[in-house]
Amino acid sequence: xxxxxxxxxxxxxxxxxxxxxxxxxxxxxxxxxxxxxxxxxxxxxxxxxxxxxxxxxxxxxxxxxxxxxxxxxxxxxxxxxxxxxxxxxxxxxxxxxxxxxxxxxxxxxxxxxxxxxxxxxxxxxxxxxxxxxxxxxxxxxxxxxxxxxxxxxxxxxxxxxxxxxxxxxxxxxxxxxxxxxxxxxxxxxxxxxxxxxxxxxxxxxxxxxxxxxxxxxxxxxxxxxxxxxxxxxxxxxxxxxxxxxxxxxxxxxxxxxxxxxxxxxxxxxxxxxxxxxxxxxxxxxxxxxxxxxxxxxxxxxxxxxxxxxxxxxxxxxxxxxxxxxxxxxxxxxxxxxxxxxxxxxxxxxxxxxxxxxxxxxxxxxxxxxxxxxxxxxxxxxxxxxxxxxxxxxxxxxxxxxxxxxxxxxxxxxxx
Amino acid sequence: xxxxxxxxxxxxxxxxxxxxxxxxxxxxxxxxxxxxxxxxxxxxxxxxxxxxxxxxxxxxxxxxxxxxxxxxxxxxxxxxxxxxxxxxxxxxxxxxxxxxxxxxxxxxxxxxxxxxxxxxxxxxxxxxxxxxxxxxxxxxxxxxxxxxxxxxxxxxxxxxxxxxxxxxxxxxxxxxxxxxxxxxxxxxxxxxxxxxxxxxxxxxxxxxxxxxxxxxxxxxxxxxxxxxxxxxxxxxxxxxxxxxxxxxxxxxxxxxxxxxxxxxxxxxxxxxxxxxxxxxxxxxxxxxxxxxxxxxx
Ligand SMILES: Nc1ncnc2c1ncn2[C@@H]1O[C@H](COP(=O)(O)OP(=O)(O)OP(=O)(O)O)[C@@H](O)[C@H]1O
Ligand SMILES: [Mg+2]
Numbered sequence: 001x002x003x004x005x006x007x008x009x010x011x012x013x014x015x016x017x018x019x020x021x022x023x024x025x026x027x028x029x030x031x032x033x034x035x036x037x038x039x040x041x042x043x044x045x046x047x048x049x050x051x052x053x054x055x056x057x058x059x060x061x062x063x064x065x066x067x068x069x070x071x072x073x074x075x076x077x078x079x080x081x082x083x084x085x086x087x088x089x090x091x092x093x094x095x096x097x098x099x100x101x102x103x104x105x106x107x108x109x110x111x112x113x114x115x116x117x118x119x120x121x122x123x124x125x126x127x128x129x130x131x132x133x134x135x136x137x138x139x140x141x142x143x144x145x146x147x148x149x150x151x152x153x154x155x156x157x158x159x160x161x162x163x164x165x166x167x168x169x170x171x172x173x174x175x176x177x178x179x180x181x182x183x184x185x186x187x188x189x190x191x192x193x194x195x196x197x198x199x200x201x202x203x204x205x206x207x208x209x210x211x212x213x214x215x216x217x218x219x220x221x222x223x224x225x226x227x228x229x230x231x232x233x234x235x236x237x238x239x240x241x242x243x244x245x246x247x248x249x250x251x252x253x254x255x256x257x258x259x260x261x262x263x264x265x266x267x268x269x270x271x272x273x274x275x276x277x278x279x280x281x282x283x284x285x286x287x288x289x290x291x292x293x294x295x296x297x298x299x300x301x302x303x304x305x306x307x308x309x310x311x312x313x314x315x316x317x318x319x320x321x322x323x324x325x326x327x328x329x330x331x332x333x334x335x336x337x338x339x340x341x342x343x344x345x346x347x348x349x350x351x352x353x354x355x356x357x358x359x360x361x362x363x364x365x366x367x368x369x370x371x372x373x374x375x376x377x378x379x380x381x382x383x384x385x386x387x388x389x390x391x392x393x394x395x396x397x398x399x400x401x402x403x404x405x406x407x408x409x410x411x412x413x414x415x
Numbered sequence: 416x417x418x419x420x421x422x423x424x425x426x427x428x429x430x431x432x433x434x435x436x437x438x439x440x441x442x443x444x445x446x447x448x449x450x451x452x453x454x455x456x457x458x459x460x461x462x463x464x465x466x467x468x469x470x471x472x473x474x475x476x477x478x479x480x481x482x483x484x485x486x487x488x489x490x491x492x493x494x495x496x497x498x499x500x501x502x503x504x505x506x507x508x509x510x511x512x513x514x515x516x517x518x519x520x521x522x523x524x525x526x527x528x529x530x531x532x533x534x535x536x537x538x539x540x541x542x543x544x545x546x547x548x549x550x551x552x553x554x555x556x557x558x559x560x561x562x563x564x565x566x567x568x569x570x571x572x573x574x575x576x577x578x579x580x581x582x583x584x585x586x587x588x589x590x591x592x593x594x595x596x597x598x599x600x601x602x603x604x605x606x607x608x609x610x611x612x613x614x615x616x617x618x619x620x621x622x623x624x625x626x627x628x629x630x631x632x633x634x635x636x637x638x639x640x641x642x643x644x645x646x647x648x649x650x651x652x653x654x655x656x657x658x659x660x661x662x663x664x665x666x667x668x669x670x671x672x673x674x675x676x677x678x679x680x681x682x683x684x685x686x687x688x689x690x691x692x693x694x695x696x697x698x699x700x701x702x703x704x705x706x707x708x709x710x711x712x
Contacts, residue, residue, distance in 0.1 A: 074612055102615035113610035117628055117702040127614040158706050178614060 001086060002047035003182055003214040004054075004071060009080035011041040011066050017078040025079075030237060040066040042238040044080070050181075051212040055229030057219055062235040064218045068186050071216060072105040073097045084182065102131050106178040110187040112167045114159040120146065120170050121155035127178035145177035146170070148207060165196035172204075176211070185217045189224065194274035194347050194375055201227055222261065223275040226250075234258050273354055274347035276386050277367045277376030280306050286315060286335055290327040293318055293334060304363050307338050312373040314366055317342050344368045347375060351386060358383055442568045453572050460524070460581045468520035476512050480504070487689070491696035498692075502685040509678040511660060515686055518659035521577060521652060522645045522690070525584035529641050532585075533592020534634065538622065540593060541600035554590040562587055562651050570655055580652025580661070588644040595637025599630030628703055635698030642690050649683055660686075 012020040014037020023033050030039050041063045048054040056064050069075045070082055073089045082089050084104050089097065106127060114123045125142035133141070146152060149169040159167050168188065175183055189197045201224065208215070219225050225232050226246040233243045234257075242254035253259035282305035284293045297305050297320050307315040316338025326337055343357040344366040357365045364377035424430055446453070471479055480503040488496035506515050540547040562583050569579045603626050611621040627634075653661020660679045667676030698704060 072613055074609060098615040098617065100615075101613060105613075107610070107613040109606050109610060111604075111606050113604070113606040115607065115625065115628075117706045130614055130616050130620070160706055174614075184613075 002083075003050045003052075003085065004048040004216065005081075005083040006044050006046050006067075006071070007081045007083070009041060009044040009067070009070060009077045009082060010039070011063075011070060011075060012037040012039050012078045014038055021079045039238050041070070041077075044240050046233055046240065046243055048214055048216060050214055052230045053208060053215040053217060053228055055217045055219060055225045055232045056235060056240075057222065057225040057229075057232055058235030059220055063238040064220075064235055065186055067235070068184050068216060068218050071184055072101055072107060102127065102178070102180075104180050105182040105184060106175040106180040108168070108171045108175045108183065108185040108188040110190055112159070112164075112171045112191075114167060114170055114174075116159055118158075119155065120151065120157050120159065120162070123159065123170050124173040124177050126174055131178075141179070142173070142177045145173040148176060149173045149203065163196075164192050165200060168192060168200060169203075172200075176207075180213075182214045182216070185215060187218050187220070190219065190221070194277070194369075195279070197224075198275075204228065223271055227275075234261065271351050271386065272347065273345050273349040273351065273365075273367045273378060274376070276351065276382050277347075277378050278364075278382065280364070280366070280374060280377040282306065283308055283374065284318060284334065285310055288334065289332055290323045290334065293323050294320065294327070297323075306366055306374055306377070307334055308374050312375075314344055314368050314372060314374045317363060317366075342366060344372075344374075345378075346370065351383065354378055354383060438568075442571060445568075446572060456582075457573055457578050460528075460578050461576075463524045463528075464520055464577050464581060467524055468517055471516040471520055472513060476503075476507055479516065480507075483689070487693060487696075490693050490700070495692055495696065499689050502689060506682045506685055509681065511663070511678055511682040514658070514660045514663055514679065515682045517657075518646075518649045518652075518661065518683070519686060521581060521584065521649065521657055521659060522642060522686070525581050525588060525645045525648070526638075526642045528581075529585045529588045529645065530592050530638060533589050533637070533641065534596050537593040537596025537634075537637075538600060540597040541626075547597060550593060554593055557586050558590040562648065566651065566655060575656035577652070577657040579655045580648070580657035583655070584645050584648040584652060587648055588641045591637045591640035591644065595640065596630065596634050599633030599637070600626050602633065603629040628701075631701040632698055632704045635694065635701060639691060639694040639698065642694055643687065646683065646687050646690065 010021045010024065011017075012024075012033070014020065016036040020033040020036035020039060023036070024030075024039060024042055030042070033039055044067055046054070056067060058064050066075065070077050071084075073082070073092075077090055080090075084100060087100065089100060092100070115126065118126070121139060121142055124145050125138045128138040128141055143152075143155065146155060146169075149172050151166065151169050151173060154162065154166065159170060162170065168191075171188070189200045192200060204215075205228065217225075217228055219228075229246060231243060231245055232249055233240045234249065234254075235241070236257050242249060242258050244252070244254075249258060250262050253262055281300035282296045282302045284296050284305045284307050286307060286309050288296075293305055293307075297303065297318075303320045305318045307318050309315060315335060318334060318337055319339060322337045322339070323334075326334075331337075342361050342363055342365065345354050345357055345368075347367055347369055349367075354365055358378065358380050362380070364379040365383075366374055367376045367378060369375050480500060483503065484496040484500040487499040503512075506512055536550065540550045565586065566579065566583050569582050573579045573582060607625055607629070608621060611625050616624070649659060649661040650664050651661065653659060653663070653665045656662075660682050663679035664676055664683075666672070667679060
């Protein structure tokens with residue numbers, strides 16, 4: 001039996017939802033039924049197996065949030081059935097629904113949805129308090145969940161004292177502490193910075209290996225979908241247009257829309273700079289002098305370093321020989337030494353557009369965010385690796401490319 | 416009837432819309448039907464008012480002043496306590512202490528009742544757009560209708576003394592209690608409320624554990640407003656016979672007695688500042704307000 005099943009699920013917002021569904025079933029288009037209401041989800045059917053990570057992907061407004069909210073009964077389908085195990089949740093009472101949410105399905109939210117006035121530990125223990133678990137047991141289990149997501153030692157802090165990534169770890173710990181088999185995650189990582197986001201993805205995959213939860217994960221990001229999903233459902237304007245593994249979707253797109261989405265089966269056209277970038281080895285801030293810059297390079301065993309402002313805005317590249325020369329000349333300013341021989345790319349740049357900048361220099365190509373701040377680099381070897389890998393299997397690229405993604409919380413604590 | 420015939424009736428100098436007569440008849444009808452209820456309200460209000468007034472007036476002035484200053488110390492700190500103490504000495508110095516305590520009793524009882532009605536109404540209005548839409552014009556009416564106007568029927572119903580003043584004050588001060596509570600609850604991050612539902616909480620528990628705590632700073636701003644509006648009604652209460660600072664202001668006005676008017680007025684200002692600082696200090700002390708102030712360890 002599947003852990004979760006949707007059968008012909010519709011959700012229409014508006015004045016006459018029932019009528020809209022009848023017309024849609026008779027073949028009317030979304031535009032035709034507009035006067036009766038907004039069709040957010042149309043005829044969605046799928047099964048999620050026990051222990052599977054099922055990703056729902058689609059652009060903004062395609063109905064993803066509406067769909068996931070029907071899976072735990074936050075919203076009732078206008079038509080169709082949602083089954084959790086063998087329970088049809090459309091037909092049960094409010095009390096039964098609450099019991100089901102406490103015991104079977106928990107949720108992680110896009111903007112974390114923590115209780116700001118309660119400590120990290122109390123936030124993680126919140127579902128257990130609702131389940132009337134006694135206080136010591138509750139604290140023990142919440143503490144365990146926090147440890148699982150790497151937040152041991154932060155129990156007594158308030159959410160406002162944590163970085164975005166850490167807050168979402170609390171959100172994840174809360175869902176894990178609930179002890180349910182099913183986890184719903186609505187754009188759980190979308191609000192996080194690219195590198196933190198990657199760390200969270202790795203952590204989820206790691207946890208998933210030991211916990212084996214059934215996960216429904218919503219995202220609008222193809223990279224994330226392919227990285228996390230055992231299977232992916234692509235949604236467009238309320239309809240699920242294809243369900244399959246990332247390989248199936250890449251190699252055999254069901255519609256032109258999906259084909260466009262995964263353009264040319266060439267993953268250098270699908271994967272973005274953010275998805276393969278790694279942490280820059282040597283970074284020096286403009287306030288520092290030549291000595292600091294040299295030490296930084298020595299420690300990183302690199303012959304060059306990236307010079308950034310205090311707010312991490314990229315200023316240019318420093319070469320070791322220039323810095324040594326400056327040290328001999330007794331010069332103090334690093335800014336004058338920078339060479340702009342390296343072209344930076346943005347996080348959203350597709351890999352195919354990173355080749356040109358990469359060919360210009362032996363140095364890793366710096367990746368900057370929309371405010372020009374250095375967020376990562378792409379070494380040439382990473383790029384070549386991504387290109388040479390089996391085209392239908394892009395999911396592992398980002399996992400291997402960034403050893404830093406696997407270690408702990410270092411970046412966020414300082415963020 | 417055609418439009419022209421309606422306008423000709425309305426512009427006929429002999430015609431008058433008998434709205435006032437209807438209200439007159441309505442008040443008479445009210446007294447006839449709800450006389451028992453009005454008596455009950457009267458008894459409850461007088462009882463509450465006299466109990467609080469007795470507590471404030473019976474002990475020697477300095478004990479009450481020290482207790483009030485002590486509350487200020489607990490709410491905010493020694494500066495506010497010291498300021499309050501000096502203020503109270505000034506009030507005593509101009510011989511308005513008894514009046515001030517009578518007015519304070521009136522303000523406290525009226526505010527407590529206004530909040531006891533207003534906060535639940537606000538919670539209800541926040542939970543339903545329909546209730547909210549129905550409540551809003553009533554609140555507008557209560558807040559903007561000049562108090563003198565409804566004072567007349569209130570005096571007819573409850574006769575003179577503290578009760579009509581209390582009733583008029585409650586009516587006037589009710590609105591911000593409802594409005595701020597509704598606003599505060601509606602402003603709570605919907606995702607957090609959704610999280611409550613998603614983990615299987617009941618609506619009642621979500622109200623208690625999520626919506627009310629997160630709305631508390633806003634609700635406290637409403638409490639502050641209710642108290643300030645109650646205090647602004649002190650003079651009007653004096654007009655219909657409530658004891659206190661208001662009565663002195665009214666008699667100063669009728670006798671053109673500048674010094675008495677100023678002294679009583681100053682006592683009102685001191686009370687207002689005391690109550691305002693205490694309630695805003697309490698708002699700052701709510702757990703959510705504290706949590707939101709705390710950023711990065
Ligand atoms: N409560 C509501 N009332 C009316 N229409 C709604 C409601 N919620 C969603 N919709 C509509 O349903 C459609 C799907 O919305 P939904 O939030 O499910 O999309 P989404 O895929 O999650 O988008 P996003 O990526 O922006 O979160 C949209 O057209 C939206 O305007
Ligand atoms: Mg959404």
